[in-house]
Amino acid sequence: xxxxxxxxxxxxxxxxxxxxxxxxxxxxxxxxxxxxxxxxxxxxxxxxxxxxxxxxxxxxxxxxxxxxxxxxxxxxxxxxxxxxxxxxxxxxxxxxxxxxxxxxxxxxxxxxxxxxxxxxxxxxxxxxxxxxxxxxxxxxxxxxxxxxxxxxxxxxxxxxxxxxxxxxxxxxxxxxxxxxxxxxxxxxxxxxxxxxxxxxxxxxxxxxxxxxxxxxxxxxxxxxxxxxxxxxxxxxxxxxxxxxxxxxxxxxxxxxxxxxxxxxxxxxxxxxxxxx
Amino acid sequence: xxxxxxxxxxxxxxxxxxxxxxxxxxxxxxxxxxxxxxxxxxxxxxxxxxxxxxxxxxxxxxxxxxxxxxxxxxxxxxxxxxxxxxxxxxxxxxxxxxxxxxxxxxxxxxxxxxxxxxxxxxxxxxxxxxxxxxxxxxxxxxxxxxxxxxxxxxxxxxxxxxxxxxxxxxxxxxxxxxxxxxxxxxxxxxxxxxxxxxxxxxxxxxxxxxxxxxxxxxxxxxxxxxxxxxxxxxxxxxxxxxxxxxxxxxxxxxxxxxxxxxxxxxxxxxxxxxxxxxxxxxxxxx
Numbered sequence: 360x361x362x363x364x365x366x367x368x369x370x371x372x373x374x375x376x377x378x379x380x381x382x383x384x385x386x387x388x389x390x391x392x393x394x395x396x397x398x399x400x401x402x403x404x405x406x407x408x409x410x411x412x413x414x415x416x417x418x419x420x421x422x423x424x425x426x427x428x429x430x431x432x433x434x435x436x437x438x439x440x441x442x443x444x445x446x447x448x449x450x451x452x453x454x455x456x457x458x459x460x461x462x463x464x465x466x467x468x469x470x471x472x473x474x475x476x477x478x479x480x481x482x483x484x485x486x487x488x489x490x491x492x493x494x495x496x497x498x499x500x501x502x503x504x505x506x507x508x509x510x511x512x513x514x515x516x517x518x519x520x521x522x523x524x525x526x527x528x529x530x531x532x533x534x535x536x537x538x539x540x541x542x543x544x545x546x547x548x549x550x551x552x553x554x555x556x557x558x559x560x561x562x563x564x565x566x567x568x569x570x571x572x573x574x575x576x577x578x579x580x581x582x583x584x585x586x587x588x589x590x591x592x593x594x595x596x597x598x599x600x601x602x603x604x605x606x607x608x609x610x611x612x613x614x615x616x617x618x619x620x621x622x623x624x625x626x627x628x629x630x631x632x633x634x635x
Numbered sequence: 636x637x638x639x640x641x642x643x644x645x646x647x648x649x650x651x652x653x654x655x656x657x658x659x660x661x662x663x664x665x666x667x668x669x670x671x672x673x674x675x676x677x678x679x680x681x682x683x684x685x686x687x688x689x690x691x692x693x694x695x696x697x698x699x700x701x702x703x704x705x706x707x708x709x710x711x712x713x714x715x716x717x718x719x720x721x722x723x724x725x726x727x728x729x730x731x732x733x734x735x736x737x738x739x740x741x742x743x744x745x746x747x748x749x750x751x752x753x754x755x756x757x758x759x760x761x762x763x764x765x766x767x768x769x770x771x772x773x774x775x776x777x778x779x780x781x782x783x784x785x786x787x788x789x790x791x792x793x794x795x796x797x798x799x800x801x802x803x804x805x806x807x808x809x810x811x812x813x814x815x816x817x818x819x820x821x822x823x824x825x826x827x828x829x830x831x832x833x834x835x836x837x838x839x840x841x842x843x844x845x846x847x848x849x850x851x852x853x854x855x856x857x858x859x860x861x862x863x864x865x866x867x868x869x870x871x872x873x874x875x876x877x878x879x880x881x882x883x884x885x886x887x888x889x890x891x892x893x894x895x896x897x898x899x900x901x902x903x904x905x906x907x908x909x910x911x912x913x914x915x916x917x918x919x920x921x
Contacts, residue, residue, distance in 0.1 A: 368829075372726045379723050380741065383800060386756035387745045389766065393759075401759050403769045447652040454645025456638065462649060466656045471851060473858020475875045479882060479895050480663035483670050486888070503659050506652065564749055566861060571882070583751050587865070600752040607747040615740065 390604060394597040401593050412598035422599070425582035429563055432494055432578055436501040437559040443502070444509025444554060445547075451510070452517035463510075470507040477503060478571035485572070492574035500568040505558040512557060512618070516550025549617040556614040560607055579603075671892035680889075688893035698877065702898055705873040706905070708788055709856040712795040716852050717845060719796065720803035724844075727804075728811035739805070746801045754865050757794040761785040761866065786868025794862045799855075803848040810844025811837075839916065846913035850906050857902050874898050 397407035416422060450456075451463050469477055481500050490496065520543065528538040566580040573581055583599070586592040638646070671688055674681045692698045727738055745753070760766045761784040768780035783789060814837065822832040860875035867873070874894060881891030 369726075369730050372722060372730065375722055376726050379719065382797065383742065383745045385760060385766075386753050386797070387748050389756050389759060390748065390752065402762075402764045403766055443652040443655055447649050450645045450649035450652075454641050454648065456642035456645040456649075459645070462653055465661070466652055468656075468660065471854045473855045473875070473899075475858040475860055475878060476664075476667075476895055476899060477660070479878060479891065480667045481659065482882060483888060483892060484663040484666050487666065487670075499659055502655070506656070560747060564747075566751055571879075580749065580751055583749065584861075587751065587755055596752070600749050603752075604748045608744060611740075611744070611747060 387604065390597055391601045393594065394601040396594070396597075399591060399594055401590075401597070412594040413602075415595045416598055416602075419595075421577075422582060425577045425579045428494055428576045429579035432498050432501060432569075433559045433562040435498050436505055436562040437555045439498075440502045440505035440509045440558045441513075441551060441554045444506050444558075445513050445551065447506070448510045448513035448517050452514055452520070453522075467507045467510065469504045474504065474565075474567040475571075478568045481568075482571050492572055494573065494576050494578075496572040496574070497569045497578060500572050501562040501565055504565070504568065505561055508561060509554040509558050512554040513547065513550050516547040520546060549620040553614040553618040556610050556617070560610050560614075564603075564607075667892045668896055670889050671896045673889045675887055675889050688890045689897065691890060692893045692897050698874075698894060701872065701874045701877050702894070702901070704788070705857050705875070705898060706901060708791055708795075708871075708873060709853050709902075710905075712792050712799070712856050713849055713853040715792060716796045716799050716803045717807075717848055720800060720848065721807055721845070724804050724807035724811055727808055728814075739808070742804055743801045746798075750798070751861060753798060754794055754862050757790065757797065758785060758866050761790050761793070785866060786871065788867070788871050790866040790868075791862055791871045791873075794866050795856050795859060798862070799852045802851045806847035806851065807841060807844040810841045810847075814840045842913055842916060846910060849909055849913070853909070854902055854906060857898055 392405065393401050394412055395408055395410065396405045397409040397411075398405070447463065447466055451459065477500060481496070481503075485492065485496055524542055524546075525538055528542045533541065564580060566584060569578045569581050570584065577585065583596060586596050672684045672686070674683070674685060674687060692702075723742075727735060731738055758765075762768070763780050763782065763785070765780075765785070767784065768777075771777045772780060818836055818840070819832060822836045827835060857873075858875050860873065860879055863871050863873040863876055878891045878894050881887045881894065885891075
């Protein structure tokens with residue numbers, strides 16, 4: 360290809376990339392715009408600046424309760440799915456056993472299953488067993504869909520481990536537990552934190568499973584869903600969305616920072632791939 | 636079977652996770668399949684095996700329409716999403732040299748905002764008095780607001796194509812990154828022009844990524860139920876809305892289960908076909 364033509368192509372691709380980013384960010388940018396907009400109607404033109412919708416949020420009991428519920432669900436989900444994910448990731452990275460691929464593939468299945476299938480399947484079983492729906496049933500579903508993400512993150516942490524370090528530790532007289540505590544765990548800790556943050560974020564935002572499996576206690580997305588029907592509540596929902604957006608960006612930056620630290624500790628040249 | 640020490644340790648280590656997945660995924664999925672052969676009369680479940688639910692699911696026009704619409708919408712969404720995503724992944728992999736990770740981060744940020752609100756905001760953008768219409772009328776491009784944007788299948792396609800964008804970009808990007816750049820030089824040295832080189836080397840080698848993103852988008856979108864409810868109107872409803880109704884208001888969980896199983900079987904078969912065709916096409920560099 361002649362250099363002139365190649366350059367033209369890249370220019371077109373750059374324009375396309377820019378337009379694509381506009382498409383990706385279109386809804387996200389509207390969120391803060393309407394959160395600070397004075398009018399109660401979510402439409403253009405904007406009328407004036409206000410922080411009223413944020414103050415409305417503070418005195419909302421139902422919202423406060425749903426935030427509490429969601430935090431409980433998300434923290435429990437993050438801890439349990441990271442623990443279970445760590446077992447699977449370590450087993451996949453360190454050991455070879457028959458049926459390994461099938462077992463891992465099966466555990467990763469929720470990644471491609473429609474959430475409604477997971478939700479319906481759990482609902483049917485719970486109904487049959489006579490369980491009543493509660494936040495715990497939501498947690499059970501969330502752990503299932505969060506495990507694959509946790510495994511994906513932790514796999515790279517465990518795969519980066521140098522086996523010699525482990526053997527050196529055994530040679531120096533450490534037990535299995537001692538080696539885990541003093542060698543392996545500190546090395547994968549940043550990956551663990553990154554997994555905790557990602558699974559926390561996923562659980563916090565998950566709607567379909569929570570909608571099917573929650574009892575009388577609403578999680579935050581279920582609360583938001585119930586409010587979307589009332590036009591008068593929308594501006595405060597926009598304000599809420601803005602707060603959530605800022606929080607998730609902070610959490611993601613933290614997760615990425617920990618992931619890079621993990622890579623650096625292991626001396627892997629992944630630091631170059633980071634964005635910070 | 637006698638296992639060596641390493642295999643036993645590995646299996647022991649993975650067993651908590653595996654047991655969890657067996658109890659809360661395999662068992663429930665099997666239960667749904669069993670359930671779909673039962674019947675429900677108000678609150679009583681009749682456990683006589685029958686094919687009636689499937690007969691109803693496959694012959695009643697309403698269910699057939701919804702299943703086919705869901706498949707159709709998902710296929711269009713997948714096509715649109717993957718075709719829109721490919722140039723971005725290509726640009727990132729072949730042109731962006733510094734700060735690739737920053738680009739990837741920027742692509743994933745919108746995905747981390749509340750899913751419900753993202754869908755809702757598309758309603759705000761596409762509505763009669765929405766952002767797009769007011770912008771277009773304001774600029775004098777149209778006189779009357781466009782009505783074909785919201786509450787139909789178009790809106791569902793746009794919203795889902797947006798929601799699944801990062802899932803389509805990332806696998807293609809990874810596949811493109813893996814391509815050995817010297818192969819491209821070789822093609823050029825051997826006289827292939829840019830277009831031929833793209834179709835004979837780059838695209839076949841990127842095929843695993845394209846297939847992965849196709850399946851990652853196709854399968855879950857069939858089951859989406861928020862988007863059709865919020866922006867689809869009555870003509871845009873999909874099968875999951877019906878599944879939800881059967882499990883909720885209609886109180887006919889076995890029929891809901893039959894609908895869920897039917898749509899999953901169809902989607903899985905389509906996915907398998909796509910996977911096999913893609914493998915054949917992308918298996919080797921021609």
